[in-house]
Amino acid sequence: LRKGVFMTKKHIVAVDDTPANLLLVLRVMEKHYKVTCVQSGKECLDLLAEHPVDLVLMDVVMPKMNGYECCRHIRDDHPLLPPVIFLSGQTRLEDKLRGYAAGGTDYLTKPCDIEELLSKVKINLDVKDKNKGRQFDYNSYATLPMSQEQDLDPVQQFSHACLNCNSKDELANLMLKTLQVFNFNACLQIRSNHQTLNYSLTDNCAPLENSLMTGIAGYAKATVFGRLILCASNCISLLIKNMPTEDDLLYGRLKDLVNTLLANASNRMDRIKLNVECEQKFNKQPSKESFARAWKSDW
The missing domain is CATH 3.40.50.2300 (Response regulator)
Structure with a gap:
C-alpha cells in the first residue's frame, strides 16, 4: 500500500x-x-x-x-x-x-x-x-574536568552564582553553562505556575525529550536507562543523554554532581518563584491615591 x-x-x-x-x-x-x-x-x-x-x-x-x-x-x-x-x-x-x-x-x-x-x-x-545542517556527536561521553582535584569547583561556583539569578532564563543558562564543563549532552525543563520552559545545550529539545521531562516531574528518584539519566524536583527536570556507562566510578561521581546541581538549582528556583509571588501581591495592593478616591466617593 x-x-x-x-x-x-x-x-x-x-x-x-x-x-x-x-x-x-x-x-x-x-x-x-x-x-x-x-x-x-x-x-x-x-x-x-x-x-x-x-x-x-x-x-x-x-x-x-x-x-x-x-x-x-x-x-x-x-x-x-x-x-x-x-x-x-x-x-x-x-x-x-x-x-x-x-x-x-x-x-x-x-x-x-x-x-x-x-x-x-x-x-x-x-x-x-x-536543526538542519547541524552535526551532532552521539558517541561523546560526559567526563570530569582535566584537573581531578578541582572537579567540584564548577559545582561550588554554581551554588554561589545561582544566588544572583532572578529569573528562569538566568538560572537555566547558568545551569547549562555548568553542565557544559563536564561535557554533558543535556536538556533542562523549568516549570512555574503558569509556564514551562525547555532548554538544551546542543540543539532544540525534541518533543519526546520535553514529554519525558514533564512526565518525570516530582519523581523522588532518578530514572536510569543506559546512557540516559532523567531526574527531577518539583520545579526542574534534567535529562542527561551521555553518561559514561563503561566506567562505574566516573558514572557514580557524575551522577552525584548532577544531583547536587539539581538540588541547588531547585532551591534557587523556589526562591525566584516566591519573590515573583510577593511582587505580584504587592503590585495588586491599592495605592494611597486609590484609597483616597474610594474614601471621597463613599462620602
Missing part, C-alpha cells in the same frame, strides 16, 4: 503491520504530505536507503523487527536522522524511554487523536528544519 502526492510536499513514511492502521494514517496525512506506507521494519529501511524521507511514523509491536530495532538501524545508518514518532499502546514512562533511547523524537499512545497526530507531525518537522 503506497501513495504519493506532489513532490513539493514533505515525505512521510508510515510503518505498521496492520493495513487498517496504515489506511487511517494515509487518509489523515495525504492532504498535507506525501505519504508512503510499508508493513515491516525491513521495508522501511529499504525505502530509506533509496529515497529521502522527512519523517517516520513507527508502530512499535511488529513481527521480526519491532519499531525500536528499526529506529536504531535508522539512527546508525543515516547521519541526518529523520524524526521518528512512535505509535504505541504502551503508556509507561519506561516505554517512552525505550523509544527515546532507540532514537525516537516523539511518542503517541494508540488510539491517538487525529488533531494531535497532525500537530505532532508538524512540530517534529519544524524542529527538524531548525
